[in-house]
Amino acid sequence: MTGPSTATHPAIETADLVASISGSRILHGVDLHVPSGGVTAVLGRNGVGKTTTLRALLGLVPSTGRIRVLGHDVSGWPVHRIVRLGVGYVPEDREVFARLTVRENLRLAELGPGSRYEAVYELFPELRQRAGQLAGTLSGSPG
Amino acid sequence: MTQLARLTARYRPAPPRTPEGAPRRWVSLAVAGAVLVIFAVLPFCGFSLPWVLPSSVDIVNSTGTLSVLALCFVFAGVAVGFDVLFGYTGLLSFGQVLYFAAGVYLLDIALSVWHWALIPAIGLTLAASLLLALFLGAISLRTSGIAFAMVTLAFAQAGYYLIEDNPHQLTGGDTGLVMSTSRIPAMFVGVVSTRNLYWLALVFCVVAYAVTRLAVGSVTGQVWLAIRESEQRVEVLGLRPFGFKLASFVLSSLVATVGGMVYLLVVGTAAPSSVASTTVTVSVLVMVVLGGAGTLWGAVVGAVVYVYLQQYLLKVAAEPSFASLPAVLRTPLSQPDFLLGVIFILFILFAPGGIAGLLGRARAGRASRGGS
Amino acid sequence: MTTAGSEKIPNGDLVALGTGLVLLAGLTWFLRRTRYGIIIRAGAENRDMVRALGIDVGRAFTLVFMIGGAAAGLAGLLNSVVFYSSLIDPSQGDQLLIFAFIVVVIGGLGSLTGSAIAALLVGLVQVYVTFYVGSGAGLAQIGNLSVALVLAVVLLVRPKGLLGKAA
Numbered sequence: 128m129t130g131p132s133t134a135t136h137p138a139i140e141t142a143d144l145v146a147s148i149s150g151s152r153i154l155h156g157v158d159l160h161v162p163s164g165g166v167t168a169v170l171g172r173n174g175v176g177k178t179t180t181l182r183a184l185l186g187l188v189p190s191t192g193r194i195r196v197l198g199h200d201v202s203g204w205p206v207h208r209i210v211r212l213g214v215g216y217v218p219e220d221r222e223v224f225a226r227l228t229v230r231e232n233l234r235l236a237e238l239g240p241g242s243r244y245e246a247v248y249e250l251f252p253e254l255r256q257r258a259g260q261l262a263g264t265l266s267g268s269p270g
Numbered sequence: 271m272t273q274l275a276r277l278t279a280r281y282r283p284a285p286p287r288t289p290e291g292a293p294r295r296w297v298s299l300a301v302a303g304a305v306l307v308i309f310a311v312l313p314f315c316g317f318s319l320p321w322v323l324p325s326s327v328d329i330v331n332s333t334g335t336l337s338v339l340a341l342c343f344v345f346a347g348v349a350v351g352f353d354v355l356f357g358y359t360g361l362l363s364f365g366q367v368l369y370f371a372a373g374v375y376l377l378d379i380a381l382s383v384w385h386w387a388l389i390p391a392i393g394l395t396l397a398a399s400l401l402l403a404l405f406l407g408a409i410s411l412r413t414s415g416i417a418f419a420m421v422t423l424a425f426a427q428a429g430y431y432l433i434e435d436n437p438h439q440l441t442g443g444d445t446g447l448v449m450s451t452s453r454i455p456a457m458f459v460g461v462v463s464t465r466n467l468y469w470l471a472l473v474f475c476v477v478a479y480a481v482t483r484l485a486v487g488s489v490t491g492q493v494w495l496a497i498r499e500s501e502q503r504v505e506v507l508g509l510r511p512f513g514f515k516l517a518s519f520v521l522s523s524l525v526a527t528v529g530g531m532v533y534l535l536v537v538g539t540a541a542p543s544s545v546a547s548t549t550v551t552v553s554v555l556v557m558v559v560l561g562g563a564g565t566l567w568g569a570v571v572g573a574v575v576y577v578y579l580q581q582y583l584l585k586v587a588a589e590p591s592f593a594s595l596p597a598v599l600r601t602p603l604s605q606p607d608f609l610l611g612v613i614f615i616l617f618i619l620f621a622p623g624g625i626a627g628l629l630g631r632a633r634a635g636r637a638s639r640g641g642s
Numbered sequence: 643m644t645t646a647g648s649e650k651i652p653n654g655d656l657v658a659l660g661t662g663l664v665l666l667a668g669l670t671w672f673l674r675r676t677r678y679g680i681i682i683r684a685g686a687e688n689r690d691m692v693r694a695l696g697i698d699v700g701r702a703f704t705l706v707f708m709i710g711g712a713a714a715g716l717a718g719l720l721n722s723v724v725f726y727s728s729l730i731d732p733s734q735g736d737q738l739l740i741f742a743f744i745v746v747v748i749g750g751l752g753s754l755t756g757s758a759i760a761a762l763l764v765g766l767v768q769v770y771v772t773f774y775v776g777s778g779a780g781l782a783q784i785g786n787l788s789v790a791l792v793l794a795v796v797l798l799v800r801p802k803g804l805l806g807k808a809a
Contacts, residue, residue, distance in 0.1 A: 187690055205700075206693035216694040224684045224691070231680050236695055409794050412801035417751055420743035421797065427740040428790040435783040548736070 136198040138163040139184060146176075146183045146190035153179045154190065178219065185209055185216060225263025229254055232262050302567075309472055312339070313465045333464045334585075340464075340471035340536045342577040344529050347471075347478035349557040349573035350566055351525025354482050356555070357564035358491065359518040360498030364551050365410070365422030368429045369523035371546035372399045373530020375433060375447070378540045379440050382450035391453070395531060396524070403523035404516070411515050414501075423548065430546040446541030449534055458535055467536045474532045475570065478525050482566055485521060494518055549607070556614045562626025571625055580606045658720040665713060666758050672709075673754070682706050686752070717742075741768075744789060748796045750806020760804060764789050 139161035146154040153176045161167045171177050183190040186206045194201050197212045210216070224232050233247065233254070248255040257265065315330045323335060348370055355361050376398055380391035410421045436443030451459045457466045485491055493514045496504045501511050534540060544550070553576065561572020583606035595603070602608055621628050643650045673679035681702045685692045692699045721738055722730045745764050749756030772785030796803065 185694060187694065205698070206690075207696050207698045210694055210696035218691075218694075222688055222691045224687050226687055227680065227684055231684075234677065234680055235684055235692070235697065237677075238696070409797050412797045413747065417747050417803075420747050421793065424740055424744045424747070424790060424793060427736075428787060431737075431783050431786055437783075 135163055137161055137195070138197060140193075140195040141184070142193040144180070144183060144190055144192035144194065146179055146188050148179065148188060154183065156192070181216070185214065221267070223262040223265075225261065227262055228259050229262055229265070230258040306476065309339070310469070312336075313468055331465075333461060336464045336468040337536070338578065338581045340468045341533075341581065342574040343468075343471035343475040344533045344536060345554070345557065345577050346570040346573040347475045347532070348526050348529035349554050349561070349569040350475075350478050350482050351522040351529070352554050353558050353563060353566055353569040354486060354494070354525075355518050355522035356558060357566075357569070358486055358498065359494040359515060361515060361518065362419045362555075363410075363422040363519070363522075364419050364548070364555075365406075365424075365426035366522060366526050366554065367546060367548070367551035368406075368422075368426040369399055369403055369526040370530040370533070370550065371429060371433065371540075371542075372402060373527035374534045374540045374545045375441060375530075377531045377534050378447050378449050381453055382447060383440060385450070385453060387453050388455065392531060396527065399527040400520065400524060403520045403527075407516050407519040407523070411512060411519065423551075426546075426551060427548065430542055430548075433542045433546050441542075442540070444542065446539050448539045451538075454535070471532055471536055474528065478529070479566060479570060482521070482525065486566065490514060490517060553610075556610065558624075559622075560614065560617055560624050562624030562629075565624075565626040568624050568626035575625075576610060580610060583609065652724075654720075654723045658724050661716065661720060662761075665716070666754060669709070669713075670754050678702055678705060741789070744793050746803075748793055748803055750803025753803070753805040756803055756805030764792065767792055 137160050139159060141157055141159040144154050144157040144159070145152070157176070157180060159180070169177050169180065179188055182188040184194060184196060186201065186204055186209050192202075196209060196214065199212060201209045201212070224235070227235070233244065313331045313336060318329045323330070328335060348366075352363075352366055355363055355366070373395055376395040377391055380386045380394050381388070386394070406425050410418060410425065413421055433441045434443055435441075441447055457463055458470070486494070493504065493509060493511075496507075497511050497514060504511050504514075530545070533545070554573075557572040557576045558569045559572070560576060561570065562568030583603060587604040593600070617624060623630065643652055644656060645651075673683060681692060681697055681699070682705075685699045685702055689699055692702075717738065718735060721734060722728055726734060741764060745760045746757055748764065749758070749760030768785045768789050771788040775784050
């Protein structure tokens with residue numbers, strides 16, 4: 128863990144997190160404490176359960192044990208509700224929607240009125256040019 | 271000792287374990303054997319079972335009961351064949367009824383319209399059905415998932431309309447085709463033969479189960495399970511899934527065809543609505559899901575329960591005491607398909623593993639409470 | 643009845659045709675332009691990622707189911723008016739359903755335009771074959787069988803359907 132401990136809530140906290148996938152137990156009681164206001168990296172060998180931990184935090188994988196995200200107890204919450212607390216998820220394969228255009232992909236990520244397309248285009252000017260292109264044809268996308 | 275040797279010395283291969291709480295092999299076999307013996311000697315038991323049988327005056331080995339049970343076993347065999355396709359290989363086909371109907375109608379036509387002897391008629395039916403399954407299966411399997419379900423349904427419905435249309439006066443159309451008994455061995459003819467037909471159906475069910483169990487336990491069966499999980503990975507392993515899927519399809523279809531032939535002998539007539547309609551295909555699917563897909567014995571249990579309930583409710587609806595029930599109970603109970611549909615939905619929602627799944631959960635629960 | 647040149651066309655047929663076109667346009671617009679349409683297309687591709695973007699996919703899919711049901715209801719209404727002279731019975735849906743499945747597979751899953759083209763193709767094949775060939779003895783179902791044949795041919799040549807893109 129890196130970064131100074133802050134007096135506010137930890138960003139993420141789990142206690143005795145247990146998760147299985149198709150009957151195979153992947154997480155055997157993980158206790159995680161991620162302080163807010165810093166960058167935390169989870170390192171480990173292949174297959175040790177890093178991705179599963181993240182997916183369990185989001186609720187994409189069923190799990191038991193206590194999970195607190197951004198101050199809320201999110202055990203049993205549906206995925207979209209947990210994400211709306213302020214979670215951004217970028218999986219290993221990026222998993223953009225290949226059959227939608229760039230603009231449509233961005234539209235999905237809108238959080239509400241006044242979404243900051245300008246800020247996005249400023250950071251990534253190429254996206255403005257390729258707004259009408261199918262996301263699957265961008266370099267770095269599978270298929 | 272080197273570091274590596276010291277590390278590997280600590281690891282021993284784990285002994286193979288049965289899943290938590292599962293009964294030992296010989297227990298399952300003993301139970302199956304006992305059940306088989308009970309059903310085999312049933313025709314000799316003349317006692318009554320008031321609630322289990324629809325009428326209080328009915329006895330266990332009456333013609334009516336034996337016919338119903340024979341029907342149960344016919345569909346148990348068909349369901350087991352379907353389980354191979356759906357439960358083990360993961361292919362949801364809505365069209366297996368086509369091969370069942372082929373078994374019924376081809377045999378019927380050969381016997382009753384062309385007056386062939388029984389053995390050649392059976393041979394013709396099997397050969398034609400095999401060719402049909404290979405041909406339509408090869409075409410249908412070019413799709414997968416939802417498209418596959420739709421295509422198989424379309425072909426089955428094409429068969430239904432073909433039968434209904436009564437081409438060249440062969441199929442008898444809507445009214446059906448009564449089987450002529452002139453070329454059938456005497457032991458299968460007439461009401462006195464109900465016992466023999468019951469045993470024939472039971473033998474069919476047992477043979478179908480044995481054959482599918484062998485197939486599923488073979489290397490091909492392992493590939494089927496792999497295909498169900500991930501076809502892509504099967505390809506990466508250097509195998510071509512198409513051949514295996516086709517084999518599963520053809521096996522399932524042939525079992526359905528033989529079931530159709532036994533059905534014809536047991537029931538004596540062929541009618542499109544009871545043999546070729548989507549209702550039948552959906553019923554078989556319900557039977558398999560009810561019992562537990564992917565277990566084989568689940569399909570047998572599901573089929574027996576489903577057909578029995580269906581026939582039971584139909585008979586109960588004809589009982590005099592039934593008319594005195596309030597309309598609110600009487601109407602749904604007189605429509606067994608409605609009730610069975612509701613039961614199916616409840617199972618899908620709360621117990622998608624079917625009866626086998628419930629049993630598994632109960633066992634696992636007992637095992638974890640018992641001492642893990 | 644409306645007269646067009648020397649032909650008399652029942653008004654019901656025209657309404658059915660018009661409704662089909664309007665429905666096609668409306669659904670295409672819905673899927674391409676509205677947010678729910680985009681959610682649905684994305685959800686069909688990768689359900690989990692849509693949820694990971696904070697969107698309730700279940701609600702969108704329920705909406706799709708409702709739209710599908712409403713469209714089917716509309717089709718049933720038109721079917722009974724056009725083909726059954728407004729008499730109804732529960733089994734009318736069966737044959738229509740099979741054609742619907744065949745059309746979707748021929749057109750290709752995931753393409754509304756494909757379904758539209760396939761529907762036209764299937765309808766024309768069925769009607770023409772029934773009219774020209776189906777008057778022979780025992781050939782009453784030849785029209786329907788021809789449609790099944792078209793399905794088989796399409797599957798052999800182009801298993802994904804004419805315009806199919808579903809993975």
